[in-house]
Amino acid sequence: MEDARVGLLEPPRRLPPKYFYDARGSALFDRICDTEEYYPTRTENALLARHAGEIMGHIRPRHILELGSGTSRKTRHLLRAREARECGTVYWPFDVCREVLEETGESLVEEFPWLEVNPLLGDYSAGLAHLPRPADGCLYAFLGGTLGNFEEPEALKLLSELAFRMSPADRLLLGVDRVKPTSVLQAAYDDSQGVTAAFNRNLLHVLNRELEADFEPEAFAHRSLYNEAAARIEMYLVAEAPQQVRVGRLEATLRFDAGETILTEISRKFTEASVTRLLARAGLAIERHYAPDNQYFSLLTAVPQPDVHDPVI
Ligand code: SAH
Ligand code: TRP
16 A cells, blocks of 8 residues: 555656456456457467477476466466376466456366466565475466566566576576557557556556545546657556545545546566566576567566676665
């Protein structure tokens, strides 16, 4: 709640992404993944469908720990590839949304009766210290371009923490979205059916419930824009008219001018060079790199490099 207080009270207002994902938010996100415009899911799914056998054959992990696992839709390719080889795999889906973890856990056990599923409910932006440390041979999966939802320092912190806990036999499987024409990017975050807009506004329903606020979600417009200089999508909620919002749990009244914004999400887009550099600073070296012909998305495996952690963190 402290993060909401800091983010909401003073302009420029900004909220952390985890508030998107209540049960309704997770369901809306799942629908975004099926929209025509949202190419990342399709693209990453095709890469996983094509290369899961090779990835799993090479790494042979006993454990798969996935950050922000959601419905684990794409992860099923990895599990299927694992199934073809040997059993005894443990899957640790880690997510902030309880409902999605519960539902997904049930459906996974049904689809893969040999699989041990140990859901982890928590917030990865609070650090990884409380996570169990699986035995050697763990594949850490971080898919969907979710790394791009972190600013550079936070991304570096999270990856460094991961690198620090990884043994030489462990691997990171990372999916990141790539820089591409602005029109393609903007459409992906502003689909014509308005699912993304509903997802963005759902944040205000969550705040109403969790912070005893009285936002009128329909009084805010969804806006997404590609900030080319920063290579990132920025998602805003824009007050359409002057308004006041009472936030009970913060004992505060927020005053919005017409046109005033809340930054609700960033989604950074990478080049091969920028993701290589970020990983290197965190102490990780890219081992394999899979991308489609149009270079819309990158699926990477990376391995920890001993003793090259950035000394400033
Ligand atoms: N990996 C899936 C889902 C991506 S959406 C895919 O590629 O399609 C991001 C996921 O991360 C959601 O399931 C959301 O609930 C989860 N999430 C967001 N913020 C989180 C946080 N701070 N800690 C843990 N999980 C988080
Ligand atoms: N990880 C996703 C991404 O950056 C999250 C996302 C997709 C998202 N569409 C969104 C977040 C719309 C907020 C609004 O692509």
